[in-house]
Amino acid sequence: MQAAEGPPDNISELLARLDRMSAAMPKRLRQCAEYLRANINLVAVTTVADMSSAAGVAPSAFMRFCQALGFSGYSEMQALFRSEYALSRPDYAERLSHLRARGGNGSARLLADFVEAGHKSLVSLLNMTDTEVLAQVVDRLAQARTVHLVGMRRAYAVVSYMGYMLQKMDIPCVVHSGAAGIEFTASMQPGDLVFAVTFAPFAQETRGIAEAAHRAGVPLLLLTDSADCPLGKIAEAQLITREVDVGAFRVPTASMTLVTTIAIALGGARGDAG
């Protein structure tokens, strides 16, 4: 195994190099590569000894692995992670523990809890989102003549924000608020598309509109929080977000982030085409 030229100068480059090289590595070094990929966050705070034994490899093997990636040794690789780490998380941890610990007045503590839940929701959004499906949803929406946004209760804020963004980008869309019932389905035409957002327990009105549209030949794209959503069966594509809750309550952080991404990607796609 001959070493790469210079050391990677950021984590993205390191990962790229890892992908490129790991297939051609001997057994032990490949073990290192796999362990590193799965536990990349530990590098900043772990010794070679711990790292190598967790990977099931001798320290010297891990050492050679680092050198194969272009580093002079483990320390140099660790330095990369440590510097990235120091940049992020400013005085956040401190505030968080503080608000949580003392409690002080209840609302500050609650804020800390919701912020933390938000972080977790975003992490899980990133980890769970199937980028193929996301691309497909954007693509599909780009072809639609008019986008019909459907969402009640908790999901309403999500579709209304999406509607706001689409309107700003001159993408034809209608937000179905449900107040007027299913009469809106009359406005759906061939070439249109329904983008429905519904969370457990799934609102009946959303289901009604989506199913009526489906019967009328208007395809459905779905954003939900559970694979069990009854609309999943008739949806052309389905995205799932899971919001971490505080007590029984949640902020639709992941969902808002995802629909914003879709809207902006869509704006780009339509802009390119038209």
Added chain:
Amino acid sequence: MQAAEGPPDNISELLARLDRMSAAMPKRLRQCAEYLRANINLVAVTTVADMSSAAGVAPSAFMRFCQALGFSGYSEMQALFRSEYALSRPDYAERLSHLRARGGNGSARLLADFVEAGHKSLVSLLNMTDTEVLAQVVDRLAQARTVHLVGMRRAYAVVSYMGYMLQKMDIPCVVHSGAAGIEFTASMQPGDLVFAVTFAPFAQETRGIAEAAHRAGVPLLLLTDSADCPLGKIAEAQLITREVDVGAFRVPTASMTLVTTIAIALGGARGDAG
């Protein structure tokens, strides 16, 4: 300086101890305490030598400081931070760099960008929010007979979600969508309160409703993204959130989180009273 009994077993406890003891510490140790508070996130990835020189003290002084907090030494304190760190951020960093670096299809990259912006917005929410003001807002809302929620355009999703939560908790509220103009002000009565959400450039309708309410003697609470908001002058209390953008676009993550916090705290406050 005599040492505390056992070592703190989490960061919250450490910070509490720090607050309790730092006032009574000699000069150099107090320097350590202050530096640690401001740079607590660095402990996991920094040596005593670096830490102490950055704090402007000798390594031995920093050592004594750690012992005063109840640790056997710096290593033991560092171990605490390292273990907390290892728990958080699972395979998140990896996904993020991945989606960002290769780009692949545009929407996946965009998602990574929005997720990261969301994290930053939440951090800044935690750092910027004045917990006194937050408590005051909750308190004030708890006394209101009816809460009037006002927000247009980008802010509409925020107030509509807040309205949804208040309704679920049986707190009387009205969401002013602006569609019907200022006629709604007729529905405001003494003892009511306006909670307005407006972001730059501030929607004229929001301003109109809030000012009309103010003239009618109905007090205003404000959530905005800038200290320059014209409504700030007439607001009884003002909360500020800053959303980190991606290009020209943003997800109202911090604002949604804050209004959810307010709503739930309010539910608790009203629940206790009634």
Added chain:
DNA sequence: GACAAAATGGAATATAAATTCCATTATCGG
């Protein structure tokens, strides 16, 4: 201002970690 007690900084030491070396084992081509 002299004394005692506490605090301090720098150097010496101890500990732990990274890195290299090399004898042994596995792998591959003929």
Added chain:
DNA sequence: CCGATAATGGAATTTATATTCCATTTTGTC
């Protein structure tokens, strides 16, 4: 199946880092 080449693991070495010790300075008290 043999020789050559690469890979491996463990021990030895080097380097970095934490920790202690103690002479000196500062602080507070009478």
